[in-house]
Amino acid sequence: xxxxxxxxxxxxxxxxxxxxxxxxxxxxxxxxxxxxxxxxxxxxxxxxxxxxxxxxxxxxxxxxxxxxxxxxxxxxxxxxxxxxxxxxxxxxxxxxxxxxxxxxxxxxxxxxxxxxxxxxxxxxxxxxxxxxxxxxxxxxxxxxxxxxxxxxxxxxxxxxxxxxxxxxxxxxxxxxxxxx
Amino acid sequence: xxxxxxxxxxxxxxxxxxxxxxxxxxxxxxxxxxxxxxxxxxxxxxxxxxxxxxxxxxxxxxxxxxxxxxxxxxxxxxxxxxxxxxxxxxxxxxxxxxxxxxxxxxxxxxxxxxxxxxxxxxxxxxxxxxxxxxxxxxxxxxxxxxxxxxxxxxxxxxxxxxxxxxxxxxxxxxxxxxxxxxxxxxxxxxxxxxxxxxxxxxxxxxxxxxxxxxxxxxxxxxxxxxxxxxxxxxxxxxxxxxxxxxxxxxxxxxxxxxxxxxxxxxxxxxxxxxxxxxxxxxxxxxxxxxxxxxxxxxxxxxxxxxxxxxxxxxxxxxxxxxxxxxxxxxxxxxxxxxxxxxxxxxxxxxxxxxxxxxxxxxxxxxxxxxxxxxxxxxxxxxxxxxxxxxxxxxxxxxxxxxxxxxxxxxxxxxxxxxxxxxxxxxxxxxxxxxxxxxxxxxxxxxxxxxxxxxxxxxxxxxxxxxxxxxxxxxxxxxxxxxxxxxxxxxxxxxxxxxxxxxxxxxxxxxxxxxxxxxxxxxxxxxxxxxxxxxxxxxxxxxxxxxxxxxxxxxxxxxxxxxxxxxxxxxxxxxxxxxxxxxxxxxxxxxxx
Numbered sequence: 214x215x216x217x218x219x220x221x222x223x224x225x226x227x228x229x230x231x232x233x234x235x236x237x238x239x240x241x242x243x244x245x246x247x248x249x250x251x252x253x254x255x256x257x258x259x260x261x262x263x264x265x266x267x268x269x270x271x272x273x274x275x276x277x278x279x280x281x282x283x284x285x286x287x288x289x290x291x292x293x294x295x296x297x298x299x300x301x302x303x304x305x306x307x308x309x310x311x312x313x314x315x316x317x318x319x320x321x322x323x324x325x326x327x328x329x330x331x332x333x334x335x336x337x338x339x340x341x342x343x344x345x346x347x348x349x350x351x352x353x354x355x356x357x358x359x360x361x362x363x364x365x366x367x368x369x370x371x372x373x374x375x376x377x378x379x380x381x382x383x384x385x386x387x388x389x390x391x392x393x
Numbered sequence: 394x395x396x397x398x399x400x401x402x403x404x405x406x407x408x409x410x411x412x413x414x415x416x417x418x419x420x421x422x423x424x425x426x427x428x429x430x431x432x433x434x435x436x437x438x439x440x441x442x443x444x445x446x447x448x449x450x451x452x453x454x455x456x457x458x459x460x461x462x463x464x465x466x467x468x469x470x471x472x473x474x475x476x477x478x479x480x481x482x483x484x485x486x487x488x489x490x491x492x493x494x495x496x497x498x499x500x501x502x503x504x505x506x507x508x509x510x511x512x513x514x515x516x517x518x519x520x521x522x523x524x525x526x527x528x529x530x531x532x533x534x535x536x537x538x539x540x541x542x543x544x545x546x547x548x549x550x551x552x553x554x555x556x557x558x559x560x561x562x563x564x565x566x567x568x569x570x571x572x573x574x575x576x577x578x579x580x581x582x583x584x585x586x587x588x589x590x591x592x593x594x595x596x597x598x599x600x601x602x603x604x605x606x607x608x609x610x611x612x613x614x615x616x617x618x619x620x621x622x623x624x625x626x627x628x629x630x631x632x633x634x635x636x637x638x639x640x641x642x643x644x645x646x647x648x649x650x651x652x653x654x655x656x657x658x659x660x661x662x663x664x665x666x667x668x669x670x671x672x673x674x675x676x677x678x679x680x681x682x683x684x685x686x687x688x689x690x691x692x693x694x695x696x697x698x699x700x701x702x703x704x705x706x707x708x709x710x711x712x713x714x715x716x717x718x719x720x721x722x723x724x725x726x727x728x729x730x731x732x733x734x735x736x737x738x739x740x741x742x743x744x745x746x747x748x749x750x751x752x753x754x755x756x757x758x759x760x761x762x763x764x765x766x767x768x769x770x771x772x773x774x775x776x777x778x779x780x781x782x783x784x785x786x787x788x789x790x791x792x793x794x795x796x797x798x799x800x801x802x803x804x805x806x807x808x809x810x811x812x813x814x815x816x817x818x819x820x821x822x823x824x825x826x827x828x829x830x831x832x833x834x835x836x837x838x839x840x841x842x843x844x845x846x847x848x849x850x851x852x853x854x855x856x857x858x859x860x861x862x863x864x865x866x867x868x869x870x871x872x873x874x875x876x877x878x879x880x881x882x883x884x885x886x887x888x889x890x891x892x893x894x895x896x897x898x899x900x901x902x903x904x905x906x907x908x909x910x911x912x913x914x915x916x917x918x919x920x921x922x923x924x925x926x927x928x929x930x931x932x933x934x935x936x937x938x939x940x941x942x943x944x945x946x947x948x949x950x951x952x953x954x955x956x957x958x959x960x961x962x963x964x965x966x967x968x969x970x971x972x973x974x975x976x977x978x979x980x981x982x983x984x985x
Contacts (some may be wrong), residue, residue: 224444234464234519244444249480249515253448267448269521288444295450304454304485307470311486315508 225286228254230278238268241287245272255287319344322356325385329358332381337374348374446476452523459484459513460520466491467511471523479515487511 229239240256250272257265317334319327319341330346333339339348346354351366352374359382360375449471457471459482469487474480486508594600613619638644641655 224441232520234460236460236520243448244441246439246441246445248442249445251445251480253445265526267452267523267526269445269448271519274519288447293447295447300450300453302454304470304472307454307456308485311470311508315486320507 223283224288225284227281227284228278229281231276232270233274233276238270239281240266240268241284243267243287316340319346326356326358328385329354329378329381332385333374333377336377354378449474449476449480452521452526455523455526457482457484458490458522458524459487459518460522461513461517462519463517464491465489467513469508469511471521472510480518481515482513482518482521484511484513 224242224244227239227241229237231237238254238256240254243253243255245252252270252272252275254268254270255265256268317330317340319330320343322330322341322344326344326346330339330341333346333348333354337348338350339346341347342353344356346358348354349366349370352363352370353365354374355362355364358378360379363371363375363378365371366374452471453473455471456468459467459469461467466489467484467487468490469484471482472485473483475483487510488508591602595602614622634647636647637649638647641660645660
């Protein structure tokens with residue numbers, strides 16, 4: 214795209230563009246790398262400490278764009294540092310977090326089951342065992358996750374899980390019916 | 394489109410490449426190059442590439458979304474990219490969030506896949522979107538990285554999909570909420586409510602209130618003269634409250650704000666360690682008049698033949714004024730000293746001398762109703778001190794009033810400290826003698842509260858004028874026949890055994906008379922209302938078998954503070970006195 218040629222000099226420009234996938238993006242150019250044809254755009258307002266979206270867009274997918282204004286370079290080259298250790302730590306933390314969250318999602322279970330799992334997990338320790346919800350490592354709730362399907366555990370625990378299950382089901386029904 | 398490819402080698406390669414790139418990026422950062430041109434190592438460098446690489450490295454560990462050519466969106470944690478070549482994106486824990494091939498856009502409901510490592514080839518890549526990248530870090534590097542080391546709860550518990558920032562708007566109450574009471578008026582309507590909680594309770598739960606006001610306070614005799622008495626009482630109240638108070642707490646309560654120079658702390662929260670005055674002033678209000686209404690009532694009535702409370706009031710006021718003026722000779726008659734029953738508890742504390750003497754006076758009468766210290770001395774704090782001390786000692790348990798203090802502390806255990814240092818030894822002597830005489834009449838017994846005879850800062854303004862010999866008269870001038878005195882047979886006056894501190898007898902603990910209450914009769918003709926409190930399994934009561942003390946002072950539990958005083962002083966129809974075994978001992982059959 215011809216426009217991309219000039220963009221290398223246009224760091225800091227605020228553009229509004231549209232991609233071939235019909236995404237509309239408006240933001241400030243952070244960088245443009247011609248060999249790879251990647252344009253780095255930073256969206257969002259310029260509040261201090263704000264969190265913005267950063268997009269790396271392949272320039273050849275830009276359908277059209279509009280030059281809005283010219284602003285200064287968003288990156289202060291002198292102040293750009295990368296903390297490798299910090300990055301690594303952040304990545305590890307993110308991975309850990311993602312793994313934890315992945316644990317919570319049952320594979321091959323219905324969304325209803327997942328909702329029930331989420332509701333139970335608010336107050337009880339639960340984890341998945343294939344498609345069975347295991348509560349407190351004792352009580353098992355299998356499909357279709359009705360109070361009758363609650364098995365195992367001490368009677369007290371069993372009853373408690375049953376109760377919570379009923380309550381959550383009711384709540385879910387109420388919610389669903391109000392949404393529908 | 395399945396971007397997942399088992400290119401382990403490439404992964405590792407990529408990762409290393411990125412690391413290398415970041416390393417080299419840092420080296421290259423400061424080398425401005427005009428245009429991207431391959432350097433001798435074959436790597437393309439240039440400021441724009443540097444920037445790109447910088448941004449990419451910046452995003453490592455971030456959750457990103459990768460838009461691919463066919464419209465699908467993959468979400469995962471950005472792990473690496475092949476910056477040397479084509480910038481393939483390596484995502485860890487990635488999932489296809491939006492699959493373009495799916496007709497229905499169910500939000501990952503039925504096509505949940507386990508998160509896995511995904512690599513997006515360059516040719517598929519349309520866009521990489523990283524949301525909520527902190528701007529500060531972006532421009533200033535990772536200077537704020539420290540903040541991320543602290544995991545706050547929301548970080549731990551929430552997924553990254555939640556918005557971390559919200560637009561905060563001020564709360565505007567709904568239009569249809571007019572009942573919101575203003576804060577100031579929130580309690581205004583409380584008294585007007587037609588709602589009686591007790592009724593409600595009874596109706597809802599069948600709970601009947603067994604509250605009997607008379608247990609807790611002096612029984613009001615509601616008779617035809619009620620109005621009169623009320624008027625009189627309120628007048629007295631007004632007079633008292635209108636008096637100038639030396640204690641600045643009191644003053645503030647009464648509306649006189651003469652201690653404006655004190656800061657808030659001294660005014661409201663700090664402990665006053667000034668003269669005795671203050672201490673006792675503050676405690677004076679804890680007096681229950683009923684404590685004294687019996688004995689002191691006796692005293693007062695006896696001592697003050699005059700019935701009119703007004704008179705007394707005014708006299709007391711005069712007393713105070715005199716004291717304040719530190720008049721030398723205040724030959725205040727004892728008559729003036731005490732109020733009538735109702736006001737007993739509230740002794741306007743001024744520099745109390747006369748009041749102290751009052752107390753002394755009070756004390757004696759209850760003892761026997763006879764000895765009435767002619768303590769007109771008033772200004773003699775020292776005398777008073779001694780008097781108080783001795784009488785205290787003798788009376789044992791009789792609430793000691795400090796010479797200054799109007800400490801009418803019902804609890805016998807409390808020691809009204811006499812803080813007035815005897816200034817005049819001579820007077821002291823007299824006082825002592827006087828006291829001793831009193832003491833002799835007092836029921837002998839161990840004194841529970843021995844007033845510490847030390848440390849009594851001299852009362853300012855006290856003039857040692859009063860007749861030194863005034864105290865010497867041991868003759869009780871209490872007018873036993875004062876008409877105010879009504880010995881109430883049911884008065885709370887509890888007369889324990891020989892001493893005010895019957896502990897002496899029962900100190901070894903269980904003093905257990907198994908026979909039940911009913912058999913209890915007034916001992917020695919003294920009206921002792923005692924009931925047995927069926928306590929636990931074991932009804933326990935105490936059998937006084939000694940000349941009862943007429944003081945209605947707070948009864949000291951003979952066993953000390955086994956479990957606090959279970960005595961209700963006042964006008965209890967039944968006098969619960971529990972002593973003996975602590976409850977736990979009575980548990981039978983509970984095996985732990």
